[in-house]
Amino acid sequence: MNTKNNFIAVAMKYNKIVFLLISALIIYGVYALFKMPKQEFPAFTIRQGIVVAVYPGATSEEVEEQVAKPLENYLFTYKEIKKSKTYSQSRDGMLYIFVELNDDIKNKTEVWSKIKLGLSDFKMKLPSGVLALAANDDFGDTSALLIALESDTKTYRQMRLYMEDLESRLRSIESVSNLRRYGEQNEQISIYVDKEKIASYGLNIYSLYQTLVAKGFVGPAGKIDNQNLSIPVHIDRPFTSEYDLQEQIIYSDPTGNQIRLKDVGKIVREYPKANTYTLNNNHKSLILSTEMREGYNIVDYGKSVNKVLEKFEKTLPNDVKVFRIADQPQVVDHSIHTFLEELGIAILAVVLVTVALMPLRVAAVAGSTIPVSIFITLALMFVFGIELNTVTLAALIVVLGMIVDNSIVILDGYLEKLDEGIPRKEAAIQSAGEYFKAVLSATLAIGITFFPFLLTLTGQMRDFVSAFPWTVLLALGVSLAVAILFVPFLMYIFINKGLYNPNADPSKKGKSVMDRIQSVYDSLLEKIFKFPKISFAVGTLVGLSGVALFLKVPLKLMPFAERNQFAIEIFLPNGTSINETEKVALDLQKELKKDKRITSLTLFMGSGSPRFQTTYAPKIGGSNFAQYIVNTESAEATVDIMNENATKMAYRYPNAFVKFKQLDYQANVDADSEIRLTGNNIADLKMVAQKLEYELKKMDTPLRIYTNYQEPLPDVRVALDPVESNRLGINEGTLGVNLASRFGEFLLLLSGKKIIMFR
Structure with missing residues (x-):
């Protein structure tokens, strides 16, 4: 016996051991299908984060100059930060810096811990009015x-x-x-101050504010040391209820007359607007x-x-x-059931096609290798820690048609050996041995096809597809092992004769389907060699036609997700009140409720939703923003609703843009095309952006063209006369408190409780 067939012969000789191992792996694969880690998407590193600074009372220009620029310069001292993808948004009293780490960063927790530690020290270098400076890096946490x-x-x-x-x-x-x-x-506890009453007592808002702040602040009171004990001293907090606030003395004169807070206003526990x-x-x-x-x-x-x-x-x-x-x-459960359905369809297709060309037993042997290979692959994936998700399921579906090829090649060789009169056992061993190098080469050629992804892709995309080539190679490797070590035994047991009967009368022998296909192929091949120029021209024409059709096919890097769910984002101009945004959102809800295909509408008013899908990044809210999560009766209904409403609803409301967002697999992408302008002069950037926007609007394709430099928000500037303000004893702090009490509200934290003062 040829030495190259030794391991195949050993597998045939100890077929019971091979059968036992195969059976055990199949059972373990079935177990793995239900117990192995499963996710909708593979775990990939979200390298984005946000740094937020709170600077009350500062204009957006002051935030930009005093906080944004020095903070950006500091952040760029970290070599792990990708400068080209990091940018800031300065608003009145707020700063957002969107930070992205380099693609080669694997341990983002370590990097962000270092950044957070540095920010706590850097805050001391910012203006004293900056109340908070914090970093948030949990953008990648997805809601299950x-x-x-x-x-x-x-x-x-x-x-x-x-x-x-x-x-x-x-x-x-x-x-x-x-x-x-x-x-x-x-x-919250709200204090409504009666301006006439407080004026009648000769008091003012600022003095009341100072009294409450001083009363509510409780600091360390030291400790009493003696020879035996060190006893800490704690002061009871004065405010534990509305009654305590009502009874708070805000003024007393030498004669013992007292004014309490309840004398100049009312205290109410309520929900804020x-x-x-x-x-x-x-x-x-x-x-x-x-x-x-x-x-x-x-x-x-x-x-x-x-x-x-x-x-x-x-x-x-x-x-x-x-x-x-x-x-x-x-x-995920639906995806697994879909995969099992695809597996069943693949087995049925292989059996039907093979039955049409070959005997039933041959078809049964070929079809059986699909579930055997798939379940063994699942078992090995479980062992190697490869989870079941969209990417690995896609890899398994891709190879469903490939994993049977090796077995069919071995089967075809076995049938030929039987037709030549070689004994079954010897034919099984020889067919597997002769075609081993061929099927090994084919398996490796297909298996390594996807590995360039790991070399050409970077960042989140590489993390996303990293398991795909390994899953394909693993599945094809298993199919090769099954074809070489297990299929010969199945052929020997179930297939006793070849396709042709050598004892049959040639004159009475009818043509099989395979014979007819072979005849057509031989005839076509003969004509191709007879007319080489015409054959070459036809082949070239077909190739060019394929290129032409490819250029007309719509291109998208990642496909849409087949989900019975989509998102709607509503944008209004900067500074729009929450009431105006609410009117648009509720009117849109009223229209959508008329559609019976929509099963639920969840509104996030003034804020973005959590990351309910891995590739859908949370949005920063505001009074001019609202978002819906819309559930539909099916994935097909989602597509239909999107097609019917995306354009129609986009500009239905004045000054508002309504964006229908179909979920896809492209992470953190808000627009199909993005042009980034950089420079030191904001006025120049705005001018260039306006020209660019004007030219782009001449195109018919874009639905929305916008910049992240939001519309200027009108404001009121108050400047104190230095002479008169000093003469009257008024400073910026006094003025700010009085204006806040008149036109808005200001926050007190008394005894750890949130208290809002109104006038």
Whole structure:
């Protein structure tokens, strides 16, 4: 026997051991399908973060000059930061710096920890009016489930208690990580000051403000040391309720007359006018975002959460409902079922095609190699820590048609050997041995085709597809091993004769389907060689036609996600009140509710939603922004609704742009094309941007052309006369407090409680 066939002969000789190993791996693969880590998307590093500075009272120009520029210069001292993708937005009293790390950064936590530590020291170099400087790098945390708790009759305090109960139940699940609430409204204590009463007592707002601040501030009181003990001294906080505030003495004279806070105003515990809130199907709601720890099975996670929710819902009154907005476990479970359906279709297709060309037993052997190879691949993926997600499922679907090729080649050689009169066992060993080099070369050629992705792609895209080539190579390698070591035994057991009977009368022998196909092929091949110029011209024409068609095909780097869900983003001019934004959002909701294909509408007013899909980045909110998460009855309905409304609704409302956003696999992309202008002079940048915008608007294709330099917001500037203000004893601080009490509100933190003063 040829030495190159030794290992195949050994596999045939010890077929029971091979069969046992194959069976064990298949069983383990079935187990792995249900137990291996599953996610909708592969875990990839989100290298974006945001640095926020709070500078109350400063204009956007002051924020830019005094905070943004020095802070940007400091951040750029970190070599890990990608300068070309880092930019800032300066607003009145606020600064946002959007930071992106270099593509080669793997451990972003370490880098951001270093940046946060540096920011705490750098804050000392900023103006004293900068109250806060913080960095947020958890943009990559994706919600596994978004749960709405809705009620029109319960207060936010009551709903918060229900939500806290749900959170405590969910924390008992091992796979649950972060739990975040959205739409919560906290109570505050408001002081409404009567200006006539306070003036009649000869007091003013600023003196009242100073009195309350001094009374509410409790600092360290030291400690008493003796020879035996060191006893700390603590001062009781003066304000624990509205009554304490009402009874607070704000003035007393030498004769003992006293004025209390209740004498000049009223104290009310209330909910503030909301700057951000959430509605689910137009019902008042709180949203809970639940996240899953890495390395767990999201389908099992969803089942565990569902059990908790079922028990929790039984404890709720009838006027409180629980609703699932985004459900990743369901999406992943659907993807797995789709894959199993594709697997069944592939097996059926192989069997039908093979039966049409070859006997049933040959088709059965060929078809059986598909589930065998797939389940062994799943077993090895589980062992090597490769999770099941969109990318790896796509890889398995891609190779479904390839993994049977090796077996069919071996089968065809075996049938030829049988037709030549070679004994079955010898034919099985020889066919596998003769074609081993050929199928090995083909397997390696196909397997390494996708590995250039790992060399050419960088950043998030590389992280996203990194498991794809390994999964393809693993599946093809398994199919090769099955074809060489297991299929010969199956052929020997189930296929006893070749395609042709050597004892049959040639004159009575009918043509099989394979014979007819071979005849057509031979005839066509003969004509091609007979007319080479015509054949070459036809081939060239076909190739050029393919290129022409390719140029006309719409191009998109990453496909849209087939989801029964999409997002709507509503943008109004900078400075628009929350009431105006609300009018647009609610009117849009009224229109969308007429569509029966839409099952739910969740509104995030004044803020963006959490990252409910890995590639959908959260938006920074504001009074001029609102967002909907829209659920539909099917993925097809989502596409239809998008096509019907995206253009129609875009400019339906004056001064507003309504963006229908279909979910896709392209991470952190808000526009199809982006042009970035850089320079030191803002006026020059604005001029160039306006010219560019004017030219782009001549095109018919763009739906919206905009810049991130928002519309200028009118403001009122007040300048004190230095002579008169000194004579009257008025300074900028006094003026600011009085104006805030007249035209707005100002915040006090007394005894750790939030108190808002009005006048």
